[in-house]
């Protein structure tokens with residue numbers, strides 16, 4: 364292998380370059396990214412950047428020392444065996460890392476709507492968040508909650524419109540209801556079970572025809588993998604680039620990582636695609652090992668965090684079908700959490716609100732897969748690591 368092309372210059376892309384050099388790859392590396400920026404981190408965009416605490420989140424990576432040919436502003440348009448077609452011509456490769464991430468979903472309607480994916484989005488939105496401005500946030504998911512936090516901090520009037528019956532429904536299910544008081548305490552007009560028909564000039568039109576007036580509309584209703592450029596290439600696609608447990612795609616010499624990749628998880632016996640920073644950080648190590656002919660397996664317990672309304676919310680694992688056990692009473696204790704166990708009382712997921720130790724210990728317990736004493740688990744005074752059956 365002489366030339367590796369990495370498409371997508373986000374965290375997963377730059378980590379792939381670092382992993383290649385760390386493993387002793389001495390050939391040529393080309394990193395192309397459609398944004399005209401050096402690789403940067405996205406989590407702070409909806410936190411420190413929107414709050415005005417920083418303007419830059421550039422990843423601490425020395426592209427010069429890595430001897431990578433970095434081409435900002437270049438986008439991949441197509442893929443043939445051994446060749447990436449880009450807006451700047453053809454790039455032959457003998458190893459390819461696909462790391463093109465995801466793009467936000469937009470709503471119908473011809474009114475202006477903001478999304479939050481790039482540093483340009485964040486700086487543009489921040490400039491609009493000034494006292495008295497009416498902001499409508501569509502979606503009470505992770506991004507919606509963080510944007511709402513920043514908008515209230517900036518003195519905006521905020522209405523949040525959410526189609527589900529609780530915030531964070533997709534990730535947490537009914538437990539998300541415990542975050543409703545956070546919206547109330549922050550003085551936010553939260554409208555649950557409310558669908559948006561369109562974004563119009565002057566605000567939103569709801570499904571029933573009601574108008575929600577807004578100077579600024581922010582849409583936070585999820586993302587789709589950025590894989591349109593791979594259409595017709597013959598690569599396996601199904602909600603992202605499909606990979607095996609080694610992060611190898613259906614095409615030889617091609618691996619995929621980060622938000623755009625749906626990898627086969629041994630642990631869960633199914634393909635997983637997550638939009639988590641931790642995944643973009645760690646998957647490249649395995650993908651690059653696979654590209655270099657080793658048999659590394661990627662099989663993490665997924666992990667995500669969010670900072671909203673002054674709370675650190677962390678979640679690890681997956682809880683489809685698991686039995687929920689609360690840790691603490693969110694009505695009386697600001698620090699609480701939830702655990703989910705399977706039919707053998709093994710921990711499958713943990714949620715922690717301002718209880719970071721629960722997250723660390725819970726993640727280890729999920730990895731370990733030993734049965735727990737559920738009564739102890741329900742006692743927030745007992746450390747999770749002391750809950751073994």
Ligand SMILES: Cc1cc2nc3c(=O)[nH]c(=O)nc-3n(C[C@H](O)[C@H](O)[C@H](O)COP(=O)(O)OP(=O)(O)OC[C@H]3O[C@@H](n4cnc5c(N)ncnc54)[C@H](O)[C@@H]3O)c2cc1C
Nearest residue numbers: 371373374375397405406438439464621622638639640643
């Ligand atoms: C506002 C925000 C807040 C977040 N907060 C958290 C958080 O608190 N906790 C957490 O765990 N995760 C968080 N995330 C998710 C996390 O940032 C992502 O999982 C991570 O950025 C994924 O990295 P990636 O490199 O796979 O993709 P990306 O970061 O999306 O990078 C992909 C890059 O590829 C480029 N690209 C796309 N198509 C092409 C093409 N055809 N040719 C060339 N380049 C292309 C894109 O422009 C982009 O620069 C947040 C995300 C956002 C947007």
